[in-house]
Amino acid sequence: MSADKTIIGVTIAVVLLACANFFIADWIRQIGLLSMAIGSVALGLLVLWRTGLISFGHALFYGFSAYGVALLNYLGVRDAFVLVIVSAAASGLLAWGLGFLVRRYRAIFFALLTMAFSMILYGVLAKTERFGSTDGLNVHPPTFLGYAPVDQAAQITLFLFGLLVIYGLILGVQIYLRSVLGQMTTAVRENEIRVEYLGYSVEHVIHIKYVISGLLAGFGGAIMALAVGQVDPESMAYWTASGEFVFVAILAGTGNVAAPFIGAVAFEVIRHFAWEHGANLWQLIMGGTLLAIIMFVPDGIWSVLQRLVGKKDGVK
Amino acid sequence: MTTILEVNGLEKRFGGVVAAQNIGVTVSAGETIGIIGANGAGKTTFVNMVTGHLPPSAGTVKFLGTNIVGLPPRRITELGLCRSFQVPQVFLSESVFDNVLMAYGIAEESGFSMLRPLRNKERDARVRKHLASYQIAEHEETAASALSQGIRKLLDIAMATVRKPQLLMLDEPTSGISVEEKFDLMDIIMAALREEQTTVMFIEHDMEIVQRHVARVLAFSQGEIICDAPTAKAMVDPKVVEFVLGQEYHVGIRSDA
Numbered sequence: 297m298s299a300d301k302t303i304i305g306v307t308i309a310v311v312l313l314a315c316a317n318f319f320i321a322d323w324i325r326q327i328g329l330l331s332m333a334i335g336s337v338a339l340g341l342l343v344l345w346r347t348g349l350i351s352f353g354h355a356l357f358y359g360f361s362a363y364g365v366a367l368l369n370y371l372g373v374r375d376a377f378v379l380v381i382v383s384a385a386a387s388g389l390l391a392w393g394l395g396f397l398v399r400r401y402r403a404i405f406f407a408l409l410t411m412a413f414s415m416i417l418y419g420v421l422a423k424t425e426r427f428g429s430t431d432g433l434n435v436h437p438p439t440f441l442g443y444a445p446v447d448q449a450a451q452i453t454l455f456l457f458g459l460l461v462i463y464g465l466i467l468g469v470q471i472y473l474r475s476v477l478g479q480m481t482t483a484v485r486e487n488e489i490r491v492e493y494l495g496y497s498v499e500h501v502i503h504i505k506y507v508i509s510g511l512l513a514g515f516g517g518a519i520m521a522l523a524v525g526q527v528d529p530e531s532m533a534y535w536t537a538s539g540e541f542v543f544v545a546i547l548a549g550t551g552n553v554a555a556p557f558i559g560a561v562a563f564e565v566i567r568h569f570a571w572e573h574g575a576n577l578w579q580l581i582m583g584g585t586l587l588a589i590i591m592f593v594p595d596g597i598w599s600v601l602q603r604l605v606g607k608k609d610g611v612k
Numbered sequence: 613m614t615t616i617l618e619v620n621g622l623e624k625r626f627g628g629v630v631a632a633q634n635i636g637v638t639v640s641a642g643e644t645i646g647i648i649g650a651n652g653a654g655k656t657t658f659v660n661m662v663t664g665h666l667p668p669s670a671g672t673v674k675f676l677g678t679n680i681v682g683l684p685p686r687r688i689t690e691l692g693l694c695r696s697f698q699v700p701q702v703f704l705s706e707s708v709f710d711n712v713l714m715a716y717g718i719a720e721e722s723g724f725s726m727l728r729p730l731r732n733k734e735r736d737a738r739v740r741k742h743l744a745s746y747q748i749a750e751h752e753e754t755a756a757s758a759l760s761q762g763i764r765k766l767l768d769i770a771m772a773t774v775r776k777p778q779l780l781m782l783d784e785p786t787s788g789i790s791v792e793e794k795f796d797l798m799d800i801i802m803a804a805l806r807e808e809q810t811t812v813m814f815i816e817h818d819m820e821i822v823q824r825h826v827a828r829v830l831a832f833s834q835g836e837i838i839c840d841a842p843t844a845k846a847m848v849d850p851k852v853v854e855f856v857l858g859q860e861y862h863v864g865i866r867s868d869a
Binding site: 471472474475476477478479480482483486487489490491492493494495496497 | 663684685686689690694695697701702703704705706714715717718719721726727728729730731771772774775
């Protein structure tokens with residue numbers, strides 16, 4: 297079955313990356329970690345996008361979770377597992393609460409409602425001294441079930457930890473997307489009336505997707521907080537961050553659960569080299585890339601990979 | 613025979629306009645009922661109120677002993693009252709197979725079991741069998757958007773019947789279908805429903821189809837039921853002749869007889 301191919305492929309990739317982790321340069325490992333974080337959020341957008349819903353405000357859940365990690369630090373929590381799971385769960389809970397409102401809207405209102413909340417979060421974070429205002433907060437290097445690595449070992453361990461988390465997320469999302477609930481994508485997008493008259497609540501379907509999406513963005517934010525060792529409102533909760541996630545989602549395409557991570561790697565690599573050649577070049581390249589993607593490969597990098605491998609229908 | 617549907621004093625007002633009033637009807641298990649009436653007589657309004665598509669202004673609808681007024685469509689569907697639409701409500705970009713597969717998925721899973729895979733061999737087999745009984749199996753791979761109107765109607769009705777409803781309401785199953793096609797279409801639908809012993813009510817304008825398939829007729833005019841009688845009796849009822857059939861039709865029947 298094609299879906300199992302995805303799981304096999306992802307498993308092989310994760311194992312290879314885990315091995316490579318011990319040999320690669322530090323800056324490549326850092327790009328890998330950032331890609332994991334961004335990719336998780338883009339995976340969250342994929343879950344919504346397949347149903348024709350887009351969110352321009354996922355920095356809300358991303359930032360909420362990232363600050364969750366920083367604040368848990370202040371409470372003395374250092375363990376990476378606890379930090380990431382609790383913070384992401386908090387984001388999922390936030391999505392659940394907001395979902396009662398958001399699920400009633402579609403299209404542009406759905407897209408912007410989350411953004412409205414993210415702007416509120418940004419305002420609160422930037423104005424509150426306890427949260428470090430615009431400077432943000434530092435995040436301590438985490439421990440891993442009692443193991444407290446330092447220097448390079450810390451980064452290597454964090455990379456392994458990130459891979460483990462991502463692997464779990466991909467498996468979970470893949471199982472969800474194959475389920476009756478997860479398959480309600482085109483159905484909800486095309487005919488809500490029929491879905492209701494088949495016996496299921498469209499709002500419920502959307503609410504669940506929203507929570508899963510918020511949870512995934514939460515995992516992304518928590519990984520990012522650990523990877524960069526600090527959180528700040530500008531890069532974590534401002535609406536430009538949300539824009540970047542949408543950019544990555546478009547770059548990646550929605551064809552496969554692995555696509556957002558491939559898209560995220562491409563995004564981080566482009567950003568890395570663009571920065572080296574001048575500060576304003578970055579926006580120029582980003583705009584040009586977006587333009588090229590929309591005009592020539594609207595189904596994203598994944599569709600290009602599919603074509604290269606020569607599978608027209610590919611893995612779903 | 614057990615009563616499955618009991619409608620009393622059903623009424624719908626849009627501002628000052630009365631779309632339906634004083635609607636009362638009792639349906640027993642196993643009946644086939646035709647709903648007739650001129651355009652704007654309140655037929656679709658009646659079906660919409662019973663199936664939860666439109667909230668009534670007054671009155672009660674009891675289905676299997678439960679008052680279903682105010683329940684959302686999905687609850688009514690779950691109870692076993694399903695419907696099709698005048699304009700087929702299907703998932704246009706998906707194949708016929710996937711449309712019915714989704715219908716099965718939703719009908720067969722609930723709560724956390726909704727997280728089970730949509731596809732499995734057994735469910736695929738049930739979908740194929742269902743497609744076969746509506747004679748649309750050959751279109752399995754075709755996207756719903758590429759179907760002819762008649763096949764799309766069959767798909768809509770096939771999706772409405774995967775739950776094996778206690779009562780099925782069809783809103784003009786033959787509208788928009790050519791004269792040559794619609795008799796075959798109705799034969800297919802009614803044969804499939806007989807197989808499942810589904811109680812059915814459908815809105816129909818063609819009196820030949822009504823006479824061929826239903827034992828009882830509800831005639832609507834200006835938002836009210838003007839006649840509720842066995843088909844043969846209803847066809848000669850003076851009110852039905854005046855407000856629904858028209859004098860010419862009446863003469864036509866006599867000359868046939």
